[in-house]
Amino acid sequence: MLDRLTSMAVFVQATQTGSFAAAADKLGMSPQMVAKHIAALEQHLATRLLNRTTRKQSLTEFGRAYLERCQTVLAEVDAADALAQAVQVKPQGRLRISAPVTFGRHGLIPAVTQFLRDFPEVELELTLSDRLVDPVEEGYEAIVRIGPIDENLPMVARPLKPYRLVACASPAYLSEHGTPLEPADLARHECVLFAPWPTDLNHRWRFQQGGREVEATVGSRLSINDWGAIHSAARDGFGIVLGSEHAVAEDLAAGRLIRVLPDFEGPSRPMHLLYAADRRMTPKLRCFVDRMIGTFGDG
Structure with a gap:
């Protein structure tokens, strides 16, 4: 059974080119197949569309009216196809993202707001949380994670620039307690710790200098x-x-805080952008991933 939309397209082409042979050449099919499509339409409609002689063909009165309707229908089909292609190509819709609180607040927000300016048909729901979010179970399309990645995690993990930490204090504190010159000096200072970090990371601050690691053991009365x-x-x-x-x-630029141990590179933690390995890469997610790699990529 011949497809009716195809038969309509063949009928329109046959009337525009003036012959079955010319239509066949345009459509990449045989003149006999063109004739079959026209015959199928006429059989379905139970009326003749074309008056055909050995020398020429012309539209019947019904054929002229039917031609206009076919052109309208085919134009609507083309418009529907164009809409579907636009949906597949154009970033739009809601995007759910999760990121750690501090990075999200101080690093990610400028990238997110610019992303939304560039793609006005995208809505972005950003959740900031320092817990280990499960993107699949919780419905996030992508998450930023700081720290080591489980290799068995069924996720695509795109590396971002390491999450770098800077040791700093206020001018008032340094004026009162002195400025540490070596990482080992931190043991004699008040250090404020970030409670969610593992104990080993919190109490052992690891610095780099000249390619070697220097570890400082710190104590704290406040986490x-x-x-x-x-x-x-x-x-x-x-x-x-x-x-x-x-x-x-x-704060460093304004002098409200001062970097200590400036000759030592502060500790850093790996940071990745994760998204489901089996998730279909929608235009909105693809554009977001590209923007993240372009802005924060490690390379």
Whole structure:
């Protein structure tokens, strides 16, 4: 059984070119197949569309009216196909993303807002949380994760620039307690810790200098589960903190905080963008991944 839309397209082409042979050449089929499509339409409609002689063909009165309707129908089909292609190509719809709190607040937000300016038909729901989010179970299309990645995780893990930490304190604290010159000096200072980090990471701050690792054991009377509060404690002059380079950049530039141990590169943690390995890469997700790699990619 011949497809009726195809038969309509053949009929339109036959009337526009003036002959079955010319239509066949245009459509890449035989003149006999063109004739079959026209005959199938006429049989379905139970009326003749074309008056045919050995020398020429012309539309019947019904054929002229039917031609106009066929052209309208085919134009609508083309428009529907174009809409489907636009949906497949154009980023649009809601995108659910999760990221750690401090990186999200101080590093990610400018990239997110610019992404939304560039793609006005995308809506982005950003959840900031320091817990280990399960993107599949919780319905996130992508997450940013800081720390080592489980190799058995059924996710695509795209590496981002390491999450770099900077040791810093307020001018008032350093004026009162002195400035550490070596990582080992931190043992004699007040250090404010980030409670969610593992104990080993919290109490052993690892620095790099000249390709070698220098570890400092630190103690603390104050640990907090929120970077904003740690930041406040540092600016209040209580102690030395390890802060994300994104989060402390403005205070360092303004002199409200001072980097300590500037000759040592601060600790860093791996950071990745994760998304489901079996998830169909929609245009909105593809564009978001590309933007993240372009902005924060490790390379």
